Amino acid sequence: MSTEKTELIKRLEAEGDIAADYLEELLDIIDVGGEFEIDVERDRATVEIVDDEDERELRRLVGRDGAVLDALQELTRLVVQNETGERSRLMLDIAGHRKAQRQRLAAIAEEAVTRAQATGEPVRLEPMNPFERKVCHDVVSAAGLFSDSEGTPPNRRVVIYLEEPEVLVDEEDDEA
Structure with missing residues (x-):
């Protein structure tokens, strides 16, 4: 793997970590449980929030037609951008909605x-x-x-x- 590709993956993994930290704090505030899966797919960071025990609570964070999920994704991208100084294309999924x-x-x-x-x-x-x-x-x-x-x-x-x-x-x- 080239050095350039390795650096890109490290940067995207860092974006995922920043996003997961922000979202974990948010879930704590609203008292919703969930596990985080961070990955890099197609040159973008991805964060998925899953809860094998109670998907119903997470589904509230998806909203009607994914509207709440879209808003959370944009907020999370802004948090990542604020932290890194670069525009983020991070993809957020909750309870498998985007999948x-x-x-x-x-x-x-x-x-x-x-x-x-x-x-x-x-x-x-x-x-x-x-x-x-x-x-x-x-x-x-x-x-x-x-x-x-x-x-x-x-x-x-x-x-x-x-x-x-x-x-x-x-x-x-x-x-x-």
Whole structure:
């Protein structure tokens, strides 16, 4: 492994540790239990909070459609950024919510890839948030096809192509 890659992994592990410390304090304040799993996936730190005994308590921290989880992730990213001085792309999962979301989105993207291959035509998915679009872009890329995002939030969507389109729209916001 290169020195550059090793340094990146160390930096991301440190981000995970900072995030876990912050979240542990938060859970103590609201009197919710949970264990922390810190990892590095796809060049970003990940922190998952799990509780094998009482997932119901943790699910409150996910909120309706993951709204509370999204807010906690942004707060945690800000804490990490404040500590490190660098923007964080940390991914937070609570009670397996994002994992289940990824599986659901991967199935949607795989079905759309199959449809694009069968028809030879671009396939437009329903509007999605940046996290959801990123999952779909990853699935499409792994299948050897091309994808782009079009539209403006909240109507921004993934479009799947058999061949690389001539003009690609900026995908900066698809790295949530």
